Amino acid sequence: MQHTKLSGETFYNMMVNGSNKLKEKSSFVNSLNVFPVPDGDTGTNMSMTLRAAVKEIENSKHLSIGEISRKFAKGALMGARGNSGVILSQILRGISKGLENKVEADSQEFANALREGCKSAYKAVMRPTEGTILTIIKTAAETAVNCCTDDITELMDSVYKQSKIMLDRTPEMLPPLKKAGVVDSGGMGLIIIFEGIMEVLRDNIEVLTTDKSIANTVSVINNYNTQDIKFGYCTEFIILGDSKKVTQFKNDLELHGDSIIVVGYDDVIKVHIHTNDPGIVLSKAIQLGELSKIKIDNMREEHRSLLSESVHEFAIEEKTAAVEDSYQELKRYAFIAVAMGEGIKNIFKDLGVDYVIEGGQTMNPSTQDILDCINRLNAEHIFVLPNNKNIIMSANQAADVSDKDIRVIPTKTIPQGITCITTFNPEADVEENVEELTSATDMVKTGSITYAVRDTEMDGVVIKEGNILGLIEGEIKEVGEDVFDVLEKVLDEMIDDESELITLFYGQDCKEEEVDVFFTNIEEKYSDIDVQCYKGEQPLYYFIISVE
Template identity: 40%
Template sequence: MCISTPLRSATLTNSKSGSWSALKKIITGVEYKTMLLNATVLIARYKQSLNELNVFPVPDGDTGTNMYLTLNFAVPEVSAMESKHLNRVAEKAASLLLRGAHGNSGVITCLLFSGMAKHLKDVESANAVTFAAAMKAGVDRAYSAVNKPAEGTILTVARKAADAARKTALETDDIEIMLQHALEAARIALAKTPEQNPVLAKAGVVDAGGMGYCRILEGFLEAVRGNELKLEAVAEDPTADRNLFAEYASESIEFGYCTEFIIMVDEDAPNKSPAKLRAYLESQGDSVVVVDDGEVIKIHVHTNNPGLALQEGLTYGALTSIKIENMREQHHSKLHIDEDTDVPAPDADPSFVAPAERQYGFVAVAAGPGVLGVFNDLGVDFTVEGGQTMNPSTEDILRSVNKTPSEVVFVLPNNKNIILSAEQAADLTEKKLIVLPTKSIPEGVAAMLAFDPDASVEENQENMTQAASNVRAGLVTYAARDSFFDEVSIQEGDYLALVGGKLAGTGKDLPALFEDLAKTLGVSEASFITVFAGEGSTSEINDLLMETLQRVAGPHAEITLIDGGQPVYYYMIGVE
């Protein structure tokens, strides 16, 4: 079998000559900042290829995106730090990465950095032995946080790299050589991931998270060589994203206004955290840069609502040097915002923690207007927009938890790739946060229906978890590329039916696909069936699916069709 391993050495640009001696014997906070930056640049450069290392060729691959969003959350603030002490820089980076963690791959990445930071807490500069031990501590932290750590994943690749680093550090004090050996071991481990993970072997791919970790090590290695990667070097690769910070051509620009301004910080302002300001701006757009030097904060953001960004900035102090450019029109006309401008009020302060007005509250992750409406009707206080391809960060979930006016907050991730991010939020809030391990929208709905306001916390947790586990969920989507899985040839554009992470049917014959899906879901034994119709579905196809489900299930089954409007999946089906 030919395993896809598109991992080649990056073409790198040296923007500053190495200031170290020929032997790289120590790492300080200066080098660590560059290591983080380089890792982010390389993940950004190859994030699309990481996304495409999906077991199924569905348009929901997000490993590269999640790792990039996680790392990039920390880069601006860490890069602006003046401290040269390794422990301080590592601690700051770990804190930011935790809040910015997206998806499983992002959370594990953050845990690898977190474990390193904890080991380095009293270390102002590290030699090879100390840094190798820190890498091992990062691996231990990640393994301990994952409920059922699996081999053939990023965990395996990171563990093998750390083992090689520790062995090499006992033989040489040259950190460059140590990281070279760690990278070589990581690449060997990556190539072997299909041997450890049968699902990867069936799909003919290596583990995407493991490949991402190899990119991170490449960034580390270039940093110790004195190389700081620049955005220009990234943009030159025609196979990579056009620009690290999403400066796309006008027809693909999602956020149309390039907004820049400087805040003259008011010492009496109640909310002065640059991290919180940046978190708000990221909720309003992308390409966010927040540079804080104490007395002033410089802001850059691409957004569709410049007024909201300015309004939020005003809560920190007076504004100056305001510049807003319409990128879609490709001109540089400055829009002058005067004090009479009617600016909508921004969202609540993300640092605000709502006082408890009742015992129970709920936060759910979902996408699609109809799906969001269902959770609102079931009593969910706040919905965090997200799901497959757009995993929210720990910070996103934390903001909604803190705004919920209750003592206990149940969080429904509704996606297996969001559960870890939600669990990290529990360490960051003063509220009692309970993550219900819902892996799909139908499971989340079932959990909410099982809630009893008169039951205890423990009873509700048990009953809601059990209700979710009783649901069999199926998905219908399409193949984004040609693929071959478990001896089944899949062509781009084919319909795909998935149940429990396994392929239940594929092809261009929808009636046959629905028939296969209904049988795999076991609808003949079902009492209740809920169908969420997503983007791309039509009334004719809805009727065809409903007829198939009713025929296979029999007249005793109650079937409900909801216009969910969710992206990626034409249909999400819950069977109970």
């Protein structure tokens, strides 16, 4: 269908449909992760960023395109998760700038808005890398600006086609993509958004408003109380295992919940259950094979949230009442850290961190999550420890929109975060501490043990799905079949003559008795080095290793 002008309503439909499209395909985008480790989350981060933006424009369908784009960009900015989500939010921020104060937009104005989106994205990245989502938005902007047509549908068709061609070239720009045999995941996410936009323009799709679906849900939920929910956790996941065991597994689950759906085909088993103990269900499931796409929702919490018209997608560990927060005495310093695993979160709390946000690999907190913690602290100076390279941009974005003195220390790993908090000197001035904490990140080496989620070849090393992977500073250094064999080899490579301390954090999939045996052997092997071991309970990673 031809569009010579974009109204606010059409723009609304474009953005919502783009968000819906990305949500449908987020798992596919995640699978394009270059490294074959189980923490590819680009699709999830981009999708959740857009969903936060969509929530911001509920009930705004009939506003001007300038106003809707402004609200949409604000929602994306505050909901941005991970580097890909932050970059996407900056693209939308630039588009909003290009559409500012406009009731409608013609093809040239929309093309200029895409160019502003490109400029904003490049400015947000300290060292822009080509072959990424940045290259795709640059191609989109250049194509739009150079497209001589009054028809916005035709313009976006050209944008989509040229962007897709450029996406297919990204492996030639970035050797890691070529080695892994994938295109850039962030670029693919943007292409999928363009697909959703094109559907609306071409087929004149009117997307159902989110607020209607919420209203309908609330009307149903109002018919029962939270206490009426017998099993509180809606648990869904996929088992990559023998589907012949479906019947027995379903029978095993009957004692642990209701609304049970277990469907198997080939080597995949899809599971849905309402239960009061997701841990038991997952521990039974993992005996059948590798788990994927785990999703656990607290239905009682959702019920309460819907009734109060307040939905919070991310749980902050400390649930201190807002009234109590408002009476906090002003203190000089406060800390916020991001971590996953009960053991690791407790270590940060014991070291004096004020708030620990649950998050990390596959679960990046949003700008708003970090800002919520900042707003609850009454301190002259607030330090944020992201502890993950994919959270640093969100933390910086939260600092930018806060009126408090926020210092983001760019910690990329849990060991770096722990080293920083132990280095902190409450008697020193803030600039001194910033310098010391930033320097402290170089004092610690980080390793980790996880597993491969797909077959690949990297630097001449053949990796098979299910192999145990040993990483040092994010690079795969060891591949094997046994967790402890790989762990020992990684330790041997990390330790040198200057090493004084080894710290192991073991994950939720490790057996404590096996860890104890290994710990004893390591103490004997490195008798001149202090060795510590903690129950981290982190998912996905059997071990996180720190060597100082």
